[in-house]
Amino acid sequence: MITKLRKRHRRVWLVIAVVLPLLFIAAYTSIPKYQLQESPSNTINESLITLKFPMKAWLTKSETGAYHLGLYVNEYESSVAAQVYLTNIELNDYVKNGYLIGTVNGAGEYSFTVKPEILEPHHNFIVIYDPIKQKQIYNPIRVEE
Amino acid sequence: MSVKYVGVLWNKQKKRYDKTIALLAILYLVLFVGFNVLLHPTISPEALLVRSTATLALLMLHVILAIGPMARINTKFLPLLYNRRHLGVSMFLVATIHVVFSIIQFHSLGNVNAFVSLFASNTHYDSFVNFPFQVLGFYAFIIILLMAATSHDFWLNNLSPKVWKSLHMLVYVAYALIIMHVMLGVIQLEKSPLLIGMLAVGMLTIITLHLVAAYKTHRADTKENIEEEGFVFVSNLEDIKPNRAKVVTIANESIAVFKYEGKLSAVHNACKHQNGPLGEGKIIDGCITCPWHGYQYKPNDGCAPEPFTEKLHTYDLRLKEGKVYVNPNPKPEGTHIEPLSYE
Amino acid sequence: MSKEEEKDDFYVGYIDKAPKSISKLSRRFVWHITILIVLVAGLIAIGQRGFVNSTFEFGNVSELSGKIYLTPQPFLKVKTGKDIFGNPLYKDVLLIGYGKYGAMSTLEEIESQLNESEIDTYEVTLAGTLVYYDGVTLFELTKGAKSLLDYKKITRTSEWPSNKPNRIGNITLEGQIVDPKCYFGVMKPGHSKPHRSCAIRCISGGIPPFMVAKNENGTFDYYIVLGESGEAINKEVLDYVADPVKLTGSKLKAGEWSLIYLNPKIDIERIKE
Known part of the structure; x- marks a missing residue:
């Protein structure tokens, strides 16, 4: 240079x-x-942050005697729509033969009213199903008492 | 150097250089995609394309900017400089993918022209942190585009080496624009200390290399000259290595004094091609050979060997008690001066 | 070659073979660059914050049937079944145009193909591209006016609930205004500063602005941002897009949609740190 x-x-x-x-x-x-701290896994509540699970379901009976099914969706699997079924996973075609109890939209806590007559002993699994894509999302999870 | 222009004068070294660039670029892209798909399975193909080309171009730019000062600090790095333009054009091609795809992705298919959108969507030109960072990147790209378009020696000669070098010094402005494009853009969201730290290390390395090289040459350039009867002291004869030169700078003009075949000759130190430092060159086959791109000149008259036409200023020399002196008044370019014999 | 000359290696690019000492250094430099490349690629991958599991089914056209509602913003209500109590279940799918446009102009074109009456008196089958994330689903009318595949007049109107917004109460939200098309799947990331220009383009093209706000559970709620009487205020919110903002207004529910009604002149505030 x-x-x-x-x-x-x-x-x-x-x-x-x-x-x-x-x-x-x-x-x-x-x-x-x-x-915006969005992340692939939306983590709910401080107490649950350490738990690694996509979902959690439990059954409660209110003072009036009505049954409620609680559901925590921790990691929301991407889906077009999501319906909640209570079913017996030993049945063939357990989604169709299950009881449709409601829908979920994204991560968060949900509560569904359920009729006592559907609380059969083996109907103790929650299945989430996408009715538009017609496929099951998540693995079935057992309802905690 | 050539009398007529050919696309690119290919030779073995150039081909090897280009092959290395292509292989390393492909290696980077493969690794980047691989690591990301592994670590972030939900990444989208668009994000992969935008980020892989952005980071590759930025990495290449760092290498490009490091080569110059490295070659000034240690001349053994000169081979990297020889075909630096190829690295520059490759970087431009990678950056083009990033720019074109980003403009399509972020600005096309809207209710205004994509280029209007680029400049007019974010209007916070009065703010530092909210400044439209994409515009910074776009201006940097325009500079790199101009450089790539004028990279051939055809432009170097038509624009004159002075204008050409000034234009190509704009790469430093482009570099600053790109650093801010990244800092005011993606880093405002991807604020991992790892990413910011890497960018900072890259930036500080480039700045340090340039400052060290500048300091080194500055010391040589500002050495005080000893004058005697209109002649300026250059060096002790024994300190000039055979077929090499010593350089003296007088009033901002540098003169290279070569020692060869028992003789001494002096020419202007700037190669006609790109103002390369001839004094760091060597006499090969009886000709002064520029260390940058191998342009050649005969030492006794400063003329390039036939059929080339470049000519340098020549200077009168004097030898006294083993000390070499030069007359700083240049002879017209191409003037023959009988070499000074010392044997 | 004498010893001294050997030491005085000099590189000329157009000579086929470079001197040994010089080519050795170049080779060593290339190795260093190779190591640098592996490091940089790896560290950048590690340093990124991650990407959400949103989906844009680019290039994959789906069909959806249901009723189009034009308020609060154009969407398609899709029947998905009945629950154990016999209540019909629906999925509300926001309609958007191709590129950076809302659905309105496409719907007007579609309406002109129908026999005189309005678009929301038909049950339609539409072709388009699905976008979905975190419980929100969008449908891009990728083929423009050709998106209408089938339609039939609705005879039993009782099957389709009215979608009149119900006021829930006053609300203050902290978060970010985004364009839902990019946020829910078309881009990763589809929010914050790197995405601002694109979001501005999308919202000014008619895609309804969404407010993303974290709730007390740590998950996100999504609100369509509308004016005080439910009118679109796309233009008015443009300047706040992608910035941390605080909105004050009324919360409403319309089907699956949460809405916030506000006066853009006074109810949007930048969050200063």
Whole structure:
């Protein structure tokens, strides 16, 4: 390089060496602290964060004697629509032969009212089914008493 | 150097250089896709395309910007410089995929033209942190596009080496724009210290290399000259290695004094091709050979061997008590000066 | 070659063979770059925050049947069965246009193909591309006016519930305004600053703005952002898209949709840190 060019290079890099790191730091410090922290697994409630499970289901009886099925969807499997069936997984075609008790939309907690007559001893599994794609999503999970 | 222009003057070294670039680029893309699919099975093909090409182009740019100062610090790195333009054009091609796909993805199929959308969707031009970062990337791309388009020696000669070098120095502006494109863009969401740290290390490495190289040459350039009757001291004769040169800088002009076959000759230190430092070159087959791209000149008259037409200024020399002196007033380009014999 | 000359290696690019010491250094440099490449590719993959399991069935056209509702924003109500109490179950699927457009202009074209009466008096079968994530499903009318595959007049109107919004109460939300098409699947990530320009383009093209807000359970709620009387306010929210914002307004429910009605001039606030 000729001397003039070297001088120009030196000046340019002296400027860059000062300005660019400053801008870099300014950009770094202005990263918003408030951010959408969505992640592939939406984690619910502090107490449940450590638990690794996609879903959890349990049955409760209220004071009035009505039965409710509680459902936590922790990791929401991507689906077009999602219906909740209570069924006996030993049956053939256990989705069709199960009881459709409601729908879920995304991760979160759900509660479904259930009729006592469907609480047969072996109907103790929850199956989530996509009626539009016509396929089961998640593995069946056992209802906790 | 050639009297007529050919697409690219291919030779074995160039082919090897290009093959290496292509293989390494492919290796990076394969690894990037592989690691991501493994670690992030839900990544989309679009995100893979945008991010793999972005990061590859940025990595290549770092290598490109490191080669120059590395070759100034240690001349053994000069082979990397010789075909640096090929690396630059390759980087441009990778960046083009990133830019074209991003514009299609983020700005096309909307209610205004994609380029209007690029500039007019985010209007926070008055804000630092909310500045439309895509615009920064786009300007950097325009610079790289101009550089790639004028990378051939045809443009170098038509624009003159001075204009060409100035245009190609804009790559430093492009580099700064790209760093900010990343920092004000994806880093505002992907704020992992690992990513920010890598970028910072890359940036500081490039800055340090340039400053070290600049300091090294600056010291040589500003050495005070000893003058005697209009002649300036260059070096002790014994300090010039055979077939090599010593350089002296007088009022911003550098002169290279070569020692060969028991003789001494002096020419202007800037190669006509790209202003390469002839004084770091070597006499090969009786000709001064530029360390950058191998352009050649006869030492006694500064003329390129036939059929080439480049000519350098030549200078009068004087030898006194084993000390070499040069007259800083240049002779017209191509003037024959009888070499100074010292044997 | 003498010893001294051997040490004084010099590289000329157009000579086929480079001197040994120089080619050795170049080779070593290439090896270093190779290691750097492996490191950079690996570390970037590790450093990224991850990608959600949203889906855009690009290139895969599906068919959906149901009734089109035009308020609060165009959507298709799809019957999915009856529960144990005999209540009909539905899935509400937001309709959007091809590219960065809402569904409205496509629906107008579709309506002109129907026999005089309005589009929401038919049960239709539409072709399009599904987009879905976290319980929200969208349907892109990829083929424009050709998206209408079949239609028949609705005779038993009782089968289709009215979708009048019910007011739930006042609400304050903290989160981000996004365009649902990208957020729920077309782009990863489809929110925050890197995606701002695209979201602005989508919302100004008629795709309804959605508010994404974290609820007390740590999951996200999604609200369609509308004006004080339920009118679209796409233009008014553009400047706030992708920024952390606080919205104050009325919460309403319409079918599966949660809505927030607000005055864009006073009820949207940037969250300052």
